[in-house]
Amino acid sequence: MLSAGTPMITGGDEYLRSIQCNNNPYNLDSIANWLNFDWSADQQNFNTFAKRMIEFRKNHPSLRPANFYQGIDTNSNYMEQLVWFQPDGNVASGQYFNDANNHAIAYRIDSSEFNEQTSAIYVAYNGWSGNVNFTLPWPMVQVKTGIE
Structure with a gap:
């Protein structure tokens, strides 16, 4: 969220989802690819942090320069x-x-x-x-x- 480019996030990053070190799990029907919304306290806290970082980025055009x-x-x-x-x-x-x-x-x-x-x-x-x-x-x- 603090780089000048496009944020590269995927579903679940906003709550610390792990894909178990598999960088290509799209074809797996397993827990490595499922989204679980039964979050731990750490995941809840990180989700709040992620939302605040998105808001911070939205409020600061200098983090989104045209050039x-x-x-x-x-x-x-x-x-x-x-x-x-x-x-x-x-x-x-x-x-x-x-x-x-x-x-x-x-x-x-x-x-x-x-x-x-x-x-x-x-x-x-x-x-x-x-x-x-x-x-x-x-x-x-x-x-x-x-x-x-």
Whole structure:
């Protein structure tokens, strides 16, 4: 829901349905392909999260750009349309991207360039098995997110 492209989801993703590692279960008449609406508490919680993420995406046109993001500032506010960051808040370099030991990345979209009331959206991804602390980059440290 936070990428610029079309969200790629399938029936059941919104409540943590698993297809048991079968990437092609369409031809199976088995539990691997059935939808079960008797959800656990975790599935209920994830369904609520999924609904809120869909609403968040709908409310932020900068997450649905008509063209590719540009790495330049087009509205003179000192923020590029899109910038990638390391967890420490520094701009991610080619060296950071090419290091297979790095499993965390963040990006900031200058949503003001897309006529939004919010000035920026910051998204952090942790693909590591442990906790990763992210430091907000400039000027995010001065911006209130409104997200609780």
